[in-house]
Amino acid sequence: MDIAAFAISQLALIALEKNADIVQQASLTSQLPPAALVRHGLALTNLVPAGQRTGFGGRTLLDLEADTAIVADGKLPPHGVRQGDIVRVEVQPSGSATRKEKSDIKDAGVEGVVHRVFETKVSVAINLSSSDDDSAAVDRICTAGKRLWIVKLANEVTFNRMEQTMARLRDLGTATSPSSPLVDVLFGKTDPTAPLELKEGDITWFDTGLNGSQKEAVRFALASREVALIHGPPGTGKTQTLLELILQLVTPTAGPPKKILVCGPSNISVDNIVLRLPSSLPIIRIGHPSRLLPRVLERSLDALTRTSEQGEIVTDVRREMDALLTRLNASGKARIKGKARRDGWTQIRDLRGEYRRREQKCVAELVGGSKVVLSTLHGAGGRQLHGEKFDVVIIDEASQALEAQCWIPLLLARGGIPKLVIAGDPMQLPPTVKSVTTPQTSVAPTKTPETLETTLFSRLLALHGGEIKRVLTTQYRMHERIMAFPSLELYDSALIAAPEVAGHLLTTLPYPVAETEATTAPLLFIDTQGGEFPEDPATDPATAKSTRLALSSESKSNRLEARLVALHVEALVDAGVKECDIAVLTPYNAQVALIAALVRERYHGVEVNSVDSFQGREKEAVVISLVRSNEKRETGFLKDVRRINVAVTRARRHLCVVGDSDTVASEKGFLRRWLEWLGDETKSGAVVRYPDVGEVLGGWVDSVEIGR
Numbered sequence: 001m002d003i004a005a006f007a008i009s010q011l012a013l014i015a016l017e018k019n020a021d022i023v024q025q026a027s028l029t030s031q032l033p034p035a036a037l038v039r040h041g042l043a044l045t046n047l048v049p050a051g052q053r054t055g056f057g058g059r060t061l062l063d064l065e066a067d068t069a070i071v072a073d074g075k076l077p078p079h080g081v082r083q084g085d086i087v088r089v090e091v092q093p094s095g096s097a098t099r100k101e102k103s104d105i106k107d108a109g110v111e112g113v114v115h116r117v118f119e120t121k122v123s124v125a126i127n128l129s130s131s132d133d134d135s136a137a138v139d140r141i142c143t144a145g146k147r148l149w150i151v152k153l154a155n156e157v158t159f160n161r162m163e164q165t166m167a168r169l170r171d172l173g174t175a176t177s178p179s180s181p182l183v184d185v186l187f188g189k190t191d192p193t194a195p196l197e198l199k200e201g202d203i204t205w206f207d208t209g210l211n212g213s214q215k216e217a218v219r220f221a222l223a224s225r226e227v228a229l230i231h232g233p234p235g236t237g238k239t240q241t242l243l244e245l246i247l248q249l250v251t252p253t254a255g256p257p258k259k260i261l262v263c264g265p266s267n268i269s270v271d272n273i274v275l276r277l278p279s280s281l282p283i284i285r286i287g288h289p290s291r292l293l294p295r296v297l298e299r300s301l302d303a304l305t306r307t308s309e310q311g312e313i314v315t316d317v318r319r320e321m322d323a324l325l326t327r328l329n330a331s332g333k334a335r336i337k338g339k340a341r342r343d344g345w346t347q348i349r350d351l352r353g354e355y356r357r358r359e360q361k362c363v364a365e366l367v368g369g370s371k372v373v374l375s376t377l378h379g380a381g382g383r384q385l386h387g388e389k390f391d392v393v394i395i396d397e398a399s400q401a402l403e404a405q406c407w408i409p410l411l412l413a414r415g416g417i418p419k420l421v422i423a424g425d426p427m428q429l430p431p432t433v434k435s436v437t438t439p440q441t442s443v444a445p446t447k448t449p450e451t452l453e454t455t456l457f458s459r460l461l462a463l464h465g466g467e468i469k470r471v472l473t474t475q476y477r478m479h480e481r482i483m484a485f486p487s488l489e490l491y492d493s494a495l496i497a498a499p500e501v502a503g504h505l506l507t508t509l510p511y512p513v514a515e516t517e518a519t520t521a522p523l524l525f526i527d528t529q530g531g532e533f534p535e536d537p538a539t540d541p542a543t544a545k546s547t548r549l550a551l552s553s554e555s556k557s558n559r560l561e562a563r564l565v566a567l568h569v570e571a572l573v574d575a576g577v578k579e580c581d582i583a584v585l586t587p588y589n590a591q592v593a594l595i596a597a598l599v600r601e602r603y604h605g606v607e608v609n610s611v612d613s614f615q616g617r618e619k620e621a622v623v624i625s626l627v628r629s630n631e632k633r634e635t636g637f638l639k640d641v642r643r644i645n646v647a648v649t650r651a652r653r654h655l656c657v658v659g660d661s662d663t664v665a666s667e668k669g670f671l672r673r674w675l676e677w678l679g680d681e682t683k684s685g686a687v688v689r690y691p692d693v694g695e696v697l698g699g700w701v702d703s704v705e706i707g708r
């Protein structure tokens with residue numbers, strides 16, 4: 001495949017996606033009033049400044065608290081602003097503000113990242129820009145004596161970094177100098193070099209409990225010269241395998257020790273690895289401290305720049321800045337005014353410059369001296385790693401990453417990275433893409449991808465075939481009956497249930513659960529066929545009166561099915577299953593909202609979530625609401641086999657699927673074959689047909705309300 005042509009096509013696809021993302025967010029923020037934005041989780045209103053501090057990178061941390069003139073208990077109302085969100089802090093416009101006034105307010109606002117969210121306050125790390133003194137801008141907003149609000153912004157930075165990376169790849173493709181052996185293999189210009197010969201005795205295992213397929217995957221990844229793929233179906237211990245690989249690579253048992261960069265598409269995917277690496281291993285987690293798990297912070301660059309020897313001189317400057325900021329923030333009689341105030345801000349700017357110079361030196365020393373560096377794919381493009389050389393890049397959850405993102409760590413240093421190990425499962429959901437492009441049907445080995453949904457993992461598999469991958473085959477999550485069909489359908493029947501999970505049921509949980517028909521069944525399908533549980537009529541987006549209506553109309557719901565789901569949850573809880581061990585999943589956001597309202601009222605601890613958001617997680621009992629039930633037999637979202645696969649492989653001991661078999665099995669596909677498979681008595685899945693549902697689950701279904 002032509003490298004430049006690939007990069008140019010990616011640039012066009014990224015531009016489309018950026019546009020779709022920004023247009024969606026901008027149309028919401030410009031059209032909806034503040035209260036509606038709060039309801040959509042896009043803003044937080046009625047805040048007042050509560051102080052400023054200096055955080056990592058000399059950033060100003062601005063604390064904003066709920067205005068007690070509006071909320072007497074000082075608690076923030078329910079809101080959707082989360083740690084890590086990119087936001088703008090502005091003076092809150094009045095309801096009667098003109099368009100011009102709103103625009104002036106926007107211009108005077110400051111942008112930043114939500115650092116922490118507490119019950120009563122939100123702390124925002126204000127971005128530094130070289131052209132404007134942000135501290136002074138913050139000062140202006142805070143001293144305006146008006147209420148403030150924060151509005152979420154679309155994350156353009158991520159797109160910009162992918163664009164820069166693809167532009168570099170394009171230049172690499174057109175350059176006369178040769179690209180690196182890894183790049184040549186990744187584009188099929190050459191075949192992978194034959195792996196090193198590693199014998200059984202060459203490796204001393206750190207984790208002796210690894211199963212055969214995990215050990216083989218580690219051996220293969222160590223022996224590969226350019227690229228190795230680790231295919232980990234659900235629950236097969238991908239991360240566990242990568243942990244062993246990391247330890248092997250940094251320890252000189254299987255060759256000279258390597259310097260490695262470990263990445264994942266999300267902060268949580270990286271933090272999960274950090275948390276499981278031995279505390280004795282010197283590692284550095286790069287990333288905005290506001291986005292890291294609290295337990296990871298002590299291994300972050302932020303903390304190490306403070307606690308290491310090199311960090312102490314940096315801390316001195318930070319203290320000086322904080323003392324000055326406190327004086328400048330004083331109010332009342334102590335307030336510094338006039339020239340002294342201007343001089344104070346100039347001094348802050350100078351100190352911040354000094355702080356950054358010292359900090360950069362300290363960061364370079366820390367990163368240079370660390371054998372394992374961990375960051376998100378996006379974070380690898382930050383200045384801390386600029387020009388840094390690594391022997392191996394490891395990418396976890398690679399099937400959820402855009403290929404352009406994967407290239408960020410791969411193009412870090414001149415000459416490139418020699419070796420890449422990626423772990424993922426192309427049978428689960430790809431990264432979310434908002435722009436409408438040609439849907440991925442199959443990945444052609446030599447054709448430039450036509451959608452961002454084509455991941456590096458799938459492309460490499462199509463390009464080089466199974467030779468470059470090893471599959472993990474023992475899974476540690478699902479009862480064998482829950483596992484059996486996905487294994488047959490999507491993993492060539494290769495999956496094996498580990499003995500400790502093969503027969504586990506809700507009744508064998510480490511706390512008492514009564515034996516009922518629901519709790520003793522590992523697999524249950526509640527069939528609503530017959531037209532008694534129709535999906536709710538859709539609102540046509542074209543005729544919806546507001547943006548909000550148009551957005552919610554894109555999602556489907558099914559009120560009666562929601563009730564059935566709630567009743568099944570009740571049956572499980574009544575039998576003794578703990579609420580925190582139950583999840584309700586559905587592909588449609590509108591159904592999530594409906595079920596959440598029904599279930600959470602009584603059972604706060606039951607998680608109700610969309611299938612897409614639950615990827616990578618598990619629960620003891622999972623109830624799935626398929627929603628679709630219509631005369632046209634339309635199945636929409638359910639057509640994507642990867643979505644259904646993710647949904648049905650989240651459950652450990654009990655999986656209950658609720659849906660209309662007439663609709664969901666109307667098309668050839670996973671669900672039709674699953675139902676046929678379930679219907680075969682020898683497979684011992686239970687298909688419960690309404691109105692027989694009542695008998696099977698002890699009569700509880702009698703209370704299902706029919707009609708509206």
Ligand SMILES: Nc1ncnc2c1ncn2[C@@H]1O[C@H](COP(=O)(O)OP(=O)(O)OP(=O)(O)O)[C@@H](O)[C@H]1O
Pocket residue numbers: 209210211214232233234235236237238239240241476477616617
């Ligand atoms: N060899 C093993 N022996 C016993 N338990 C194991 C083994 N390997 C993994 N596990 C357990 O299986 C579970 C899943 O492991 P891990 O989180 O590494 O899987 P994963 O493939 O990354 O998960 P996911 O499917 O969610 O992406 C964990 O609880 C882990 O401790």
